[in-house]
Amino acid sequence: MISLDDEALVDSYGRRLVFDAPVNALVWIGDMAWFACGDGHAHRVSFAAERKTVAAHKGAILCATAHPDGQSLLTGGDDGRLVRLTSDGDVGEIGGFGRYWVEHVVASPQSGLIVAAVGKEAVIWKQGQREAAHRHGYSSTVGGLALDAKGKRLAVTHYGGATLSYASSADSSRTELKWGGSHLACTMSPDGGYLVSAMQETGLHGWKLPQMVDMAMNGYQAKTRSFSWSRRGKWLATSGDNSVIVWPFEGKTGPLGKRPVTRGALGALVTKVACHPFDEIIAAGYADGAVALLRIGDDSFALVQAADGKAVSALAWSADAETLAWGTEGGSGGLLAMNTLPR
Amino acid sequence: MPENQIPVTVLTGYLGAGKTTLLNRILSEEHGKKYAVIVNEFGEIGIDNDLIVDADEEVFEMNNGCICCTVRGDLIRIIEGLMKRKDSFDAIIIETTGLADPAPVAQTFFVDDDVRARASLDAIVTVVDAKHVLLRLNDSHEAEEQIAFADIILLNKTDLVTPQELEEVRQRIRAINSQAKMHETVNAEVSLDQVLGLGAFDLDRILEIEPNFLGDDDHEHDDAITSVSVQSDTPLDPKKFMPWLQKITATRGQDILRTKGIIAFPGEPKRFVVQGVHMLLAGDLQDRVWRHDEPRTSRLVFIGRNLDQAELARDFAACAA
Numbered sequence: 001m002i003s004l005d006d007e008a009l010v011d012s013y014g015r016r017l018v019f020d021a022p023v024n025a026l027v028w029i030g031d032m033a034w035f036a037c038g039d040g041h042a043h044r045v046s047f048a049a050e051r052k053t054v055a056a057h058k059g060a061i062l063c064a065t066a067h068p069d070g071q072s073l074l075t076g077g078d079d080g081r082l083v084r085l086t087s088d089g090d091v092g093e094i095g096g097f098g099r100y101w102v103e104h105v106v107a108s109p110q111s112g113l114i115v116a117a118v119g120k121e122a123v124i125w126k127q128g129q130r131e132a133a134h135r136h137g138y139s140s141t142v143g144g145l146a147l148d149a150k151g152k153r154l155a156v157t158h159y160g161g162a163t164l165s166y167a168s169s170a171d172s173s174r175t176e177l178k179w180g181g182s183h184l185a186c187t188m189s190p191d192g193g194y195l196v197s198a199m200q201e202t203g204l205h206g207w208k209l210p211q212m213v214d215m216a217m218n219g220y221q222a223k224t225r226s227f228s229w230s231r232r233g234k235w236l237a238t239s240g241d242n243s244v245i246v247w248p249f250e251g252k253t254g255p256l257g258k259r260p261v262t263r264g265a266l267g268a269l270v271t272k273v274a275c276h277p278f279d280e281i282i283a284a285g286y287a288d289g290a291v292a293l294l295r296i297g298d299d300s301f302a303l304v305q306a307a308d309g310k311a312v313s314a315l316a317w318s319a320d321a322e323t324l325a326w327g328t329e330g331g332s333g334g335l336l337a338m339n340t341l342p343r
Numbered sequence: 344m345p346e347n348q349i350p351v352t353v354l355t356g357y358l359g360a361g362k363t364t365l366l367n368r369i370l371s372e373e374h375g376k377k378y379a380v381i382v383n384e385f386g387e388i389g390i391d392n393d394l395i396v397d398a399d400e401e402v403f404e405m406n407n408g409c410i411c412c413t414v415r416g417d418l419i420r421i422i423e424g425l426m427k428r429k430d431s432f433d434a435i436i437i438e439t440t441g442l443a444d445p446a447p448v449a450q451t452f453f454v455d456d457d458v459r460a461r462a463s464l465d466a467i468v469t470v471v472d473a474k475h476v477l478l479r480l481n482d483s484h485e486a487e488e489q490i491a492f493a494d495i496i497l498l499n500k501t502d503l504v505t506p507q508e509l510e511e512v513r514q515r516i517r518a519i520n521s522q523a524k525m526h527e528t529v530n531a532e533v534s535l536d537q538v539l540g541l542g543a544f545d546l547d548r549i550l551e552i553e554p555n556f557l558g559d560d561d562h563e564h565d566d567a568i569t570s571v572s573v574q575s576d577t578p579l580d581p582k583k584f585m586p587w588l589q590k591i592t593a594t595r596g597q598d599i600l601r602t603k604g605i606i607a608f609p610g611e612p613k614r615f616v617v618q619g620v621h622m623l624l625a626g627d628l629q630d631r632v633w634r635h636d637e638p639r640t641s642r643l644v645f646i647g648r649n650l651d652q653a654e655l656a657r658d659f660a661a662c663a664a
Binding site for chain 2: 020021022024037038039059060062078099100101103119120140141159180181182199200201222223329331
């Protein structure tokens with residue numbers, strides 16, 4: 001890796017970007033990075049093509065994910081709409097929910113399902129259907145959504161725990177995972193063996209499935225808002241502390257009884273993490289605006305962008321790992337071309 | 344208040360007291376200000392503002408071992424969501440339902456670090472219906488708590504009561520909360536600078552309150568909420584005062600609804616300001632220094648149940664340096 005005293009990589013091997021509003025989500029569709037922003041605009045950016053800007057929502061875009069077709073973007077906004085943006089910039093409404101915010105959206109190319117969180121409900125669309133197929137209701141507002149790798153098992157976090165169901169079925173059986181407190185963002189391991197949620201009180205709560213063994217993963221300074229699984233789910237990188245907290249999920253018992261690895265303590269709170277699609281490298285974004293590449297193996301790091309005071313709010317690798325993209329609360333962002341980096 | 348923190352005004356009050364009238368008055372006045380308004384989804388209709396967000400009044404217990412520590416999960420979510428917008432606001436106004444418990448609302452601004460970094464409680468404004476409040480106080484816990492938590496009280500609909508009735512209401516409110524600023528209104532008509540942007544938590548007012556001015560109350564029932572004010576003309580030793588305050592709010596936190604104080608420490612030119620909701624305390628040295636012409640009087644106000652004025656005064660005096 002690059003040594004410490006080199007300049008930030010973005011200036012030599014990347015491009016800085018400026019937007020008009022906070023970047024709230026960042027999604028790669030093919031070789032295009034979509035930056036979803038707080039003014040309702042989504043910007044399609046790549047090294048090769050010209051930037052394209054689409055006015056998708058009246059207020060802020062709160063969430064975004066790739067459409068199951070792999071060609072278009074789904075965005076949810078505080079204007080109560082879930083919309084689909086095509087690469088040409090066409091905007092089509094998938095659902096409208098009045099004054100309710102669309103705060104979370106997940107989708108699966110495997111199952112073709114789209115699930116959006118609207119208040120206390122998960123609204124589910126099936127492949128090829130215009131109207132929502134059905135809704136799953138919960139006792140409190142949905143804090144987070146996750147689909148397993150097959151896109152069938154849906155995890156919904158809320159106050160008092162999480163609920164597992166089969167998203168494609170209107171009257172699916174439900175598995176209640178109970179744990180006191182308010183559960184926010186959640187993630188399922190690629191093999192479906194673990195569900196991990198971020199707590200309002202800070203810290204993570206994990207359930208080993210299907211036995212539902214509880215795992216407390218505490219000690220975080222702030223709420224965890226970003227999770228990322230390394231290739232094949234070997235590691236789970238998490239934000240919410242002064243370093244990236246990396247939990248080992250290899251073997252039969254995962255992180256049970258093991259200590260996490262901490263990497264990249266550069267001074268500020270880690271706000272975003274993204275594991276490299278293939279290698280044991282984590283991209284980390286910080287509350288002071290810094291972006292760094294960290295090795296899981298030896299705690300060496302390379303600075304992608306120096307701190308500029310704008311908290312990193314979005315971070316994602318392209319699927320081929322050729323490009324890293326990031327965005328900030330201050331409306332800035334960048335792209336880094338990995339294939340041009342000296343090895 | 345740091346510039347990046349958005350002031351939050353909370354409007355409470357029983358159904359029909361005039362909250363929505365006050366809210367519409369705030370929103371319709373020509374002031375060039377931009378507000379985000381958070382209302383309850385079952386609330387009264389007819390609010391005219393660009394950005395209205397529905398709250399669900401979801402009260403969450405914090406899983407942190409503190410038995411009375413509850414927060415409003417919906418407010419945390421909404422305030423975080425509002426910060427994702429391009430344009431910021433001059434203020435956030437939260438209208439609660441008539442039956443809302445103010446404690447979780449206030450505690451949200453103490454407990455959640457992300458909310459605290461971005462927003463700060465400017466004032467809790469409680470609208471009281473002069474005609475019906477005495478009845479409400481007799482049959483509802485919430486009406487009493489809403490008055491107890493108030494920084495500002497709008498004693499509304501004063502045209503519907505006789506001067507004698509009004510005086511009785513005033514006395515009753517003062518017995519519960521001696522430190523809130525009270526405005527008497529008809530149709531919630533009040534100058535907006537009396538309810539918004541006050542930094543009511545800067546607490547200067549408590550220095551103006553005469554301690555014990557109520558004397559003995561003869562009309563109280565056992566669990567009635569009262570205010571107790573204690574003072575010391577000798578600066579306090581922080582090594583004595585802080586542990587005492589922490590202990591008393593930790594052990595008596597369920598009874599103590601609010602704590603507010605301005606404290607002088609020896610040799611410290613700045614005023615130490617402390618405020619609390621139940622067991623949660625936040626204290627800070629203010630930018631504001633003690634002026635040469637003002638006495639360095641430390642004063643602390645507790646609002647709550649089962650408060651022993653004599654005991655609190657004695658313990659407070661014992662914290663003198």
